[in-house]
Amino acid sequence: MTDSAPHTPRLYVETLPVGDIRLLIPLIDSRDPLLWIRKGQGMAGIGTALRLEFSGESRIVDACARWREVADAATVVNPLGSPGTGLIAFGAFAFAGDSALPSVLIVPRLIIGKRDGQFWVTKVTVLQPGETVPGDHPSLPAGRQLGEEYRISLLPGASKPDSYRDAVEKAVAHILAGDLEKVVLARDLVGHLPEGADLRRVITDLALGYPDCWTFAVDGLIGSSPETLVRVDHGTVSARVLAGTISRGRDAEADHDQAVALATSAKDLDEHRFAVASVLTALSPHSRTLITSEIPFTLKLPNLWHLASDVEGALSDGSTSLDLIASLHPTAAVAGTPTPDALRLIGELEPFDRGRYAGPVGWVGADGDGEWAVALRCAQVAGNGDITAYAGAGIVAESQPEHEFLETRMKFRPIVEAFG
Numbered sequence: 001m002t003d004s005a006p007h008t009p010r011l012y013v014e015t016l017p018v019g020d021i022r023l024l025i026p027l028i029d030s031r032d033p034l035l036w037i038r039k040g041q042g043m044a045g046i047g048t049a050l051r052l053e054f055s056g057e058s059r060i061v062d063a064c065a066r067w068r069e070v071a072d073a074a075t076v077v078n079p080l081g082s083p084g085t086g087l088i089a090f091g092a093f094a095f096a097g098d099s100a101l102p103s104v105l106i107v108p109r110l111i112i113g114k115r116d117g118q119f120w121v122t123k124v125t126v127l128q129p130g131e132t133v134p135g136d137h138p139s140l141p142a143g144r145q146l147g148e149e150y151r152i153s154l155l156p157g158a159s160k161p162d163s164y165r166d167a168v169e170k171a172v173a174h175i176l177a178g179d180l181e182k183v184v185l186a187r188d189l190v191g192h193l194p195e196g197a198d199l200r201r202v203i204t205d206l207a208l209g210y211p212d213c214w215t216f217a218v219d220g221l222i223g224s225s226p227e228t229l230v231r232v233d234h235g236t237v238s239a240r241v242l243a244g245t246i247s248r249g250r251d252a253e254a255d256h257d258q259a260v261a262l263a264t265s266a267k268d269l270d271e272h273r274f275a276v277a278s279v280l281t282a283l284s285p286h287s288r289t290l291i292t293s294e295i296p297f298t299l300k301l302p303n304l305w306h307l308a309s310d311v312e313g314a315l316s317d318g319s320t321s322l323d324l325i326a327s328l329h330p331t332a333a334v335a336g337t338p339t340p341d342a343l344r345l346i347g348e349l350e351p352f353d354r355g356r357y358a359g360p361v362g363w364v365g366a367d368g369d370g371e372w373a374v375a376l377r378c379a380q381v382a383g384n385g386d387i388t389a390y391a392g393a394g395i396v397a398e399s400q401p402e403h404e405f406l407e408t409r410m411k412f413r414p415i416v417e418a419f420g
């Protein structure tokens, strides 16, 4: 844990219901946006009341413990009690324990939320010694117009197209040799953000283009993910597992044929089976009532079809959403099977640090409830404006390098188009 604060800050958190908020994106910072929305609902954050950093293999477990201390020490005035109200932290965790990028939990100074016809503002104050109540109450900030339009091309980074195809070939050879069953290999694209560029433009494009996905912005990690790693809400747990992908068809008939081809593809069903099994194995110690359908369904996104399975259950051990992401990450949808062998091969074949790509991104509340997605279809924007986008594909025995390369190209589309 890199957060070395000797004491736990005392947060004073006050939520107030407010009138209709039409749009959240105009409210957030143009260069350091904090956001979590789906179908226009969710939370926006402004400023930083508290930033906790974690690293190493124990980064998620450390975050669980530290968050409990922070929540226990906080005074929360919250007349609403619904998800996202009161004290929350936005979070993004690195995929790997040896990543150079820290994992973070960020408590904003101001949180603005909308959900199921309810609108609220939460103000977070770090109390000074002796202080018991801050002077002022939460109030709605004014939105600001988006900055000028810009277009950025994202080009191959450390992983060039040919080296990606080679890596897939090597991975298939390992699988055929019996070293492992599945590995997810990613590649990267890079670009640079112009001085003064307003990231809310990219976020608006993602949110409008992919309304059914989680559009997120946390510590420079920006994207729109279709995959719910885990959601905890008053004792219930749910997840949406995705693995298995095919392109959309050119017209309605071809599109339908593509969905049928995906739903009957032995290769994709195999990939999917590994992913569902890894989620069930991770969640079953925490829930005795997990339900998932026998066969996956096809999920239609603007850029592709996925095989999907929803998992749901009642929590039997009071786990928080952070406890569960510690158990779940990394799933076979983004690492492979068996996990240790897949991680070793990723380290060997991917010529870059994944950073927070394919790690958990989301939010946690004071009671531990929260929503976490797998950070996919995303890019990390560094403080100096450097942009790195990532996309990967699950490799199994039947995988073909060119096919997997084209699959990553489809998965890059949301982020490439939002910047481009």
Ligand SMILES: C=C(O[C@@H]1C=C(C(=O)O)C=C[C@H]1O)C(=O)O
Binding pocket: 184, 186, 227, 242, 243, 244, 245, 271, 306, 333, 334, 376, 377, 390, 391, 392, 393, 394, 395, 411
């Ligand atoms: C690895 C990614 O996606 C994951 C891999 C998938 C697959 O291999 O079919 C599908 C959805 C995701 O679980 C990515 O988008 O980068």
